[in-house]
Amino acid sequence: MTTIGELARQHTDLSKEQIGHLVNLASEWGMLADVSFADLLMYVPVEGDNWLVLAQVRAATGQTLYLADWVGSQTSSVERPLLGAAMKSGVPCEGEIFIQGVAEDCRMVAIPVQFEGEVIAVLTREWSQRTGRQPGELERTYLEIFDRFAEMIVRGAFPFVGRVADSSVAPRVGDGAIVLDADARVRYASPNATSALHRVGISANAVGQTLSELGVIDSSVRQAFERREPVVEEFEQTPEVTLLTRCIPIVDDVDGEPVVTGAVMLLRDVSELRRRDRLLLSKDATIREIHHRVKNNLQTISSLLRLQARRLESPEAKAAVAESVRRIRTIALVHETLSREPGDDVAFVEIVRPLLRLVEESLQSPERPMRFMVIGDGGRLAATVVTPLSVVLTELLQNAVDHGFPEGDGGGNVAVRLHVEESELEIAVIDDGRGIPVGFKLADAKGLGLSIVRTLVTTELAGTIEMRPAHAEELAEVEFVPRDGNTGTVILLRVPLQSD
Ligand SMILES: Nc1ncnc2c1ncn2[C@@H]1O[C@H](COP(=O)(O)OP(=O)(O)OP(=O)(O)O)[C@@H](O)[C@H]1O
Numbered sequence: 001m002t003t004i005g006e007l008a009r010q011h012t013d014l015s016k017e018q019i020g021h022l023v024n025l026a027s028e029w030g031m032l033a034d035v036s037f038a039d040l041l042m043y044v045p046v047e048g049d050n051w052l053v054l055a056q057v058r059a060a061t062g063q064t065l066y067l068a069d070w071v072g073s074q075t076s077s078v079e080r081p082l083l084g085a086a087m088k089s090g091v092p093c094e095g096e097i098f099i100q101g102v103a104e105d106c107r108m109v110a111i112p113v114q115f116e117g118e119v120i121a122v123l124t125r126e127w128s129q130r131t132g133r134q135p136g137e138l139e140r141t142y143l144e145i146f147d148r149f150a151e152m153i154v155r156g157a158f159p160f161v162g163r164v165a166d167s168s169v170a171p172r173v174g175d176g177a178i179v180l181d182a183d184a185r186v187r188y189a190s191p192n193a194t195s196a197l198h199r200v201g202i203s204a205n206a207v208g209q210t211l212s213e214l215g216v217i218d219s220s221v222r223q224a225f226e227r228r229e230p231v232v233e234e235f236e237q238t239p240e241v242t243l244l245t246r247c248i249p250i251v252d253d254v255d256g257e258p259v260v261t262g263a264v265m266l267l268r269d270v271s272e273l274r275r276r277d278r279l280l281l282s283k284d285a286t287i288r289e290i291h292h293r294v295k296n297n298l299q300t301i302s303s304l305l306r307l308q309a310r311r312l313e314s315p316e317a318k319a320a321v322a323e324s325v326r327r328i329r330t331i332a333l334v335h336e337t338l339s340r341e342p343g344d345d346v347a348f349v350e351i352v353r354p355l356l357r358l359v360e361e362s363l364q365s366p367e368r369p370m371r372f373m374v375i376g377d378g379g380r381l382a383a384t385v386v387t388p389l390s391v392v393l394t395e396l397l398q399n400a401v402d403h404g405f406p407e408g409d410g411g412g413n414v415a416v417r418l419h420v421e422e423s424e425l426e427i428a429v430i431d432d433g434r435g436i437p438v439g440f441k442l443a444d445a446k447g448l449g450l451s452i453v454r455t456l457v458t459t460e461l462a463g464t465i466e467m468r469p470a471h472a473e474e475l476a477e478v479e480f481v482p483r484d485g486n487t488g489t490v491i492l493l494r495v496p497l498q499s500d
């Protein structure tokens with residue numbers, strides 16, 4: 001989709017600030033289309049005495065004249081005289097137009113858009129007199145509001161400059177609108193606004209009263225009147241009803257001074273939305289609680305196994321059970337971390353650090369002093385990725401210690417290097433030990449450790465594994481100086497990450 005900014009830069013000489021004004025206008029004008037029950041178009045003059053449509057919006061309250069999208073196209077000759085007149089005179093010009101495919105009389109009012117003393121564009125309201133709505137009180141009030149905002153556009157006072165409350169989350173006119181007078185008294189409340197007031201227990205006729213007299217929280221109104229700019233506010237009117245409001249002041253020029261002479265307050269009942277938010281929050285808490293319990297259960301299992309190992313005689317059996325204990329503790333650690341995190345992803349380093357400590361505690365011995373370090377950052381990963389990765393990482397750390405520095409070798413260093421690039425996580429486990437045995441092939445490795453690694457990485461995580469002697473630069477990067485004869489080993493894992 002072409003944006004206002006792109007179109008304006010391509011086809012006009014408008015400055016950055018001028019384009020910014022038009023972008024602001026287009027982010028605010030949904031409300032104007034709604035209160036005028038008509039299509040609005042934004043035109044700028046372009047070369048060849050022509051006009052280009054920069055933006056278009058339809059009313060949510062009325063029928064559209066244009067099924068097609070005119071953004072980026074040039075005007076037909078029927079609109080040109082009115083556009084030119086508005087541009088030249090600086091005042092709104094109204095007249096009849098003929099629209100192909102629409103038989104009825106159509107009308108258009110061209111409103112010059114002023115910015116810092118200069119007319120930079122023309123906004124048009126285009127509607128059909130036949131299919132238009134029958135004028136009732138709502139229609140009359142809304143059209144009057146439209147005219148007030150149109151006056152502000154002509155004066156350059158609308159859209160509001162500077163920090164303007166985000167209108168994208170704001171309610172629309174159809175959600176409920178209250179028109180306030182200069183004293184912030186209700187002049188008109190739309191049927192939907194009246195219903196919203198009913199839901200919070202206000203059944204009195206609102207007209208003539210201020211919102212605070214009615215018992216509605218009115219800080220958005222007070223702020224909008226004070227600051228002379230739109231204010232968005234959400235509040236719990238009652239414990240059951242949450243209202244989202246946006247108050248847009250109508251600012252007149254009285255002897256050169258800006259004076260608030262009224263306002264439109266749009267309001268929407270967002271109770272249902274917020275109730276679902278709260279449910280989501282409590283779902284989050286439940287998930288954390290479950291992680292906590294899984295962690296406790298795993299710890300119980302590992303304690304049971306440890307007790308069992310004490311009764312075993314064979315050193316081989318003792319070692320095997322000890323390995324299992326270590327693997328289970330790794331998974332418990334992941335659940336423990338997840339039980340503290342909101343949401344179901346976690347910063348991977350937050351897992352890697354305690355993992356290293358765990359390995360350090362269980363493998364450290366005076367004959368084999370080991371130093372572990374993490375470099376880089378793995379970003380935030382989903383729980384489904386973190387658990388298998390943690391198991392894999394423990395195996396690799398265990399191997400680095402077991403095989404890089406067989407007992408009595410004087411110890412050494414192990415580094416875990418994390419790197420994320422273009423939705424791929426690279427994990428390198430680097431040791432400065434004695435290196436891979438001659439003739440060793442990863443594909444033929446029979447040990448349980450590498451089998452676990454292979455299964456998890458290639459099937460569960462759809463990644464790849466590479467095992468090779470360390471490069472000199474890799475060792476230098478982590479300031480490892482291998483002892484004589486040691487080549488060091490690098491195990492490289494590459495795991496694709498889901499980009500969502
Ligand atoms: N960092 C390393 N340095 C040198 N050799 C390694 C390294 N990592 C693995 N190896 C070699 O790969 C072999 C297979 O490792 P694997 O983890 O599959 O089994 P294991 O460690 O011998 O036994 P297990 O992990 O099941 O207790 C090891 O025996 C060792 O020869």
Ligand SMILES: [Mg+2]
Pocket residue numbers: 395398399402447448449450
């Ligand atoms: Mg192993």
